Amino acid sequence: MTAAQVIDGKAFAAGLRARIADAVPAFKAATSRAPGLAVVLVGDDPASAVYVGSKGKATVAAGMESFEHRLPATATQDEVEALLARLNADEAVDGILLQLPLPGHLDEQAAVATIDPDKDVDGLTPVSAGRLALGIVGMVPCTPYGCLLLLQDRLGDLSGKDAIVVGRSILVGKPMAQLLLGANCTVTMAHSRTKDLPALVRRADIVVAAVGRAEMVKGDWIKPGATVIDVGINRLPPADGAAKGRLVGDVDYDSVAAVADAITPVPGGVGPMTIACLLRNTLVAAHRRAGLADPEGF
Numbered sequence: 001m002t003a004a005q006v007i008d009g010k011a012f013a014a015g016l017r018a019r020i021a022d023a024v025p026a027f028k029a030a031t032s033r034a035p036g037l038a039v040v041l042v043g044d045d046p047a048s049a050v051y052v053g054s055k056g057k058a059t060v061a062a063g064m065e066s067f068e069h070r071l072p073a074t075a076t077q078d079e080v081e082a083l084l085a086r087l088n089a090d091e092a093v094d095g096i097l098l099q100l101p102l103p104g105h106l107d108e109q110a111a112v113a114t115i116d117p118d119k120d121v122d123g124l125t126p127v128s129a130g131r132l133a134l135g136i137v138g139m140v141p142c143t144p145y146g147c148l149l150l151l152q153d154r155l156g157d158l159s160g161k162d163a164i165v166v167g168r169s170i171l172v173g174k175p176m177a178q179l180l181l182g183a184n185c186t187v188t189m190a191h192s193r194t195k196d197l198p199a200l201v202r203r204a205d206i207v208v209a210a211v212g213r214a215e216m217v218k219g220d221w222i223k224p225g226a227t228v229i230d231v232g233i234n235r236l237p238p239a240d241g242a243a244k245g246r247l248v249g250d251v252d253y254d255s256v257a258a259v260a261d262a263i264t265p266v267p268g269g270v271g272p273m274t275i276a277c278l279l280r281n282t283l284v285a286a287h288r289r290a291g292l293a294d295p296e297g298f
């Protein structure tokens with residue numbers, strides 16, 4: 001039996017995207033141009049191609065300019081970095097996103113580090129990570145920022161809450177922990193070498209699962225009344241001749257929903273927030289580059 005409230009990330013993201021679209025005309029009126037987002041896809045990973053397509057469509061739907069750049073899977077490090085350098089210098093581009101993962105022969109961190117931090121709408125450059133750690137205004141990675149918005153919408157002030165982040169990736173785990181710390185939570189970061197993970201999770205008011213292991217977090221790990229944010233997107237093997245397997249998160253949904261106060265579903269939870277927050281970051285970057293105050297309410 002499901003007791004938890006379902007946190008509807010899809011609906012929240014739709015509302016955020018609508019507010020962003022409403023804010024774009026004022027930017028255009030002030031600058032005579034639209035905010036511009038450039039997305040770079042290297043290679044032909046099918047999931048990445050879908051995400052890049054969705055980002056382009058969402059950008060246009062918000063009234064912004066979308067620039068899509070595709071490089072072959074054989075592109076060299078120099079070719080990727082040369083394209084990023086061109087986008088850094090392009091006045092029409094406010095935000096640059098290098099879709100990850102890159103093909104294995106490329107150095108992701110080195111490529112990301114060449115992006116102008118003022119255009120780093122993914123919040124992944126060393127400068128953005130440093131600003132986040134120091135609590136200085138900068139660009140925040142989209143998925144963890146989306147999680148924070150969902151948590152604040154559900155719980156209000158997060159001060160004093162015990163939070164655990166399971167997973168320490170650069171894309172989600174590390175920035176998520178920084179954001180929760182910035183919101184005055186007491187934060188535990190757990191990872192593959194953590195001892196007695198269930199006992200640590202059981203202490204938390206807020207659980208963010210971002211490990212990339214299907215249905216790993218179980219209901220008997222959860223403190224009754226906790227809020228659970230599931231960042232995982234895992235495809236199970238197809239069952240009984242089905243063409244595709246079911247999409248599940250890092251949380252064992254049914255057992256956790258029976259104990260938690262609130263939980264994000266997969267799909268329809270955190271995923272849609274990633275693209276909405278990318279548009280938010282692009283709008284903010286465009287304002288800062290144009291010397292305008294940050295748009296209000298984002």
Ligand SMILES: Nc1nc2c(c(=O)[nH]1)N[C@@H](CN(C=O)c1ccc(C(=O)N[C@@H](CCC(=O)O)C(=O)O)cc1)CN2
Nearest residue numbers: 051098099100101122142143267268269270271272274
């Ligand atoms: N440079 C980046 N690369 C990647 C990022 C990122 O934030 N920056 N995140 C992920 C992929 N991603 C966006 O790029 C992304 C993943 C999932 C979703 C989403 O809406 N998922 C849906 C389910 C989709 C499905 O049916 O398969 C959901 O959860 O409801 C959006 C964006 C890795 N790369």
